[in-house]
Amino acid sequence: MPTSALIALAHPGIADAVELLAKNGSFSALTVFRGTERLVVFNDTATAGRQAADITHEAAHGLLLHEPTTAIDELGCRAWDDRVEAEATHLGACLLIPARGVRYWAKVGKGIDEIAQHFGTSIELARWRYNINGGRRIAASSSRR
Numbered sequence: 083m084p085t086s087a088l089i090a091l092a093h094p095g096i097a098d099a100v101e102l103l104a105k106n107g108s109f110s111a112l113t114v115f116r117g118t119e120r121l122v123v124f125n126d127t128a129t130a131g132r133q134a135a136d137i138t139h140e141a142a143h144g145l146l147l148h149e150p151t152t153a154i155d156e157l158g159c160r161a162w163d164d165r166v167e168a169e170a171t172h173l174g175a176c177l178l179i180p181a182r183g184v185r186y187w188a189k190v191g192k193g194i195d196e197i198a199q200h201f202g203t204s205i206e207l208a209r210w211r212y213n214i215n216g217g218r219r220i221a222a223s224s225s226r227r
């Protein structure tokens with residue numbers, strides 16, 4: 083049974099929303115709310131690193147207690163709040179690659195590719211976490227010793 087059919091059984095109407103988002107080429111993941119239950123629906127055709135980022139992004143929305151909103155507005159457009167999305171993206175990235183982890187790996191001379199592989203993320207996410215946590219400075223400082 084296709085995943086979309088399983089989702090439709092569990093949450094009527096969600097399969098239509100996912101299909102619409104997928105047609106726009108923008109579907110990565112979303113959280114479905116039903117009472118106190120939350121169901122994360124994600125694009126399992128994405129790379130493993132992307133799926134990890136998408137799932138932790140959705141988990142971050144929950145941890146940050148972001149209010150549920152509609153994914154599609156009344157005009158059929160993607161509903162989007164830049165501030166809320168940036169918060170979830172940042173926390174999701176921190177959950178996947180903690181600052182302390184980046185600093186450790188940089189200190190022992192590991193590069194961005196190795197950090198991405200270790201934490202199971204994309205190269206882009208590892209680069210972001212490496213740069214924002216001073217990875218290059220730490221690696222340079224450690225190599226001079």
Ligand SMILES: [Zn+2]
Binds near residue numbers: 139140143166167
């Ligand atoms: Zn989001």
